[in-house]
Amino acid sequence: MTAADAQEGRRFADAVKPLVDAMGGEMVSPEEAKGDDVVLAWEGRDVVAVRLPHLSDSLDHILAELERRHGMPLAELDRRTKQSVVRVLESRGAFSVRHGVETVASALGVSRFTVYNYLNRETREGGDQGSPGA
Incomplete structure (x- = not known):
C-alpha cells in the first residue's frame, strides 16, 4: 500500500x-x-x-445525544418537547428494543402510560391528517 x-x-x-x-x-x-x-x-x-452497538446500548446513546442536543436532561423538557422526543425515538426504532418504553419513560421522567399516550397521540394525529375534513 x-x-x-x-x-x-x-x-x-x-x-x-x-x-x-x-x-x-x-x-x-x-x-x-x-x-x-x-x-x-x-x-x-x-x-x-x-x-455496531447492541440495540440497548444504541438506545442509551440516542438518549444521551438528545440530551446534548436539548442542552438539559430530558426529564426537564416541557411536555410538547417530550412528545417531540418520543416521535424522534419512535422513528429511530427505540420502541422495538426490549424495555424501550421503560427506558424512555425513565429518561423523560414520566410513566410508561404517558409514553404510550404520546405514541397513541402521534398515531391519532398522523391518521387524522390524511382523512377528509380533518
Missing part, C-alpha cells in the same frame, strides 16, 4: 466517522474485525471496520 493509498483510506474513515459516532458504533482496523462487524472498503481495499 502506498502512502497516497493510506492517506485516501484515512480520509474515507474520517468521512464516515460522524455517522459511526451518531450510531454509537466503534471504528476498528479491518484486521480486528469480528463476525458482526461491518468492513468498509474503498476502491477495492478494506479501510475500516465498524463495530
Whole structure:
C-alpha cells in the first residue's frame, strides 16, 4: 500500500466517522474485525471496520445525544418537547428494543402510560391528517 493509498483510506474513515459516532458504533482496523462487524472498503481495499452497538446500548446513546442536543436532561423538557422526543425515538426504532418504553419513560421522567399516550397521540394525529375534513 502506498502512502497516497493510506492517506485516501484515512480520509474515507474520517468521512464516515460522524455517522459511526451518531450510531454509537466503534471504528476498528479491518484486521480486528469480528463476525458482526461491518468492513468498509474503498476502491477495492478494506479501510475500516465498524463495530455496531447492541440495540440497548444504541438506545442509551440516542438518549444521551438528545440530551446534548436539548442542552438539559430530558426529564426537564416541557411536555410538547417530550412528545417531540418520543416521535424522534419512535422513528429511530427505540420502541422495538426490549424495555424501550421503560427506558424512555425513565429518561423523560414520566410513566410508561404517558409514553404510550404520546405514541397513541402521534398515531391519532398522523391518521387524522390524511382523512377528509380533518
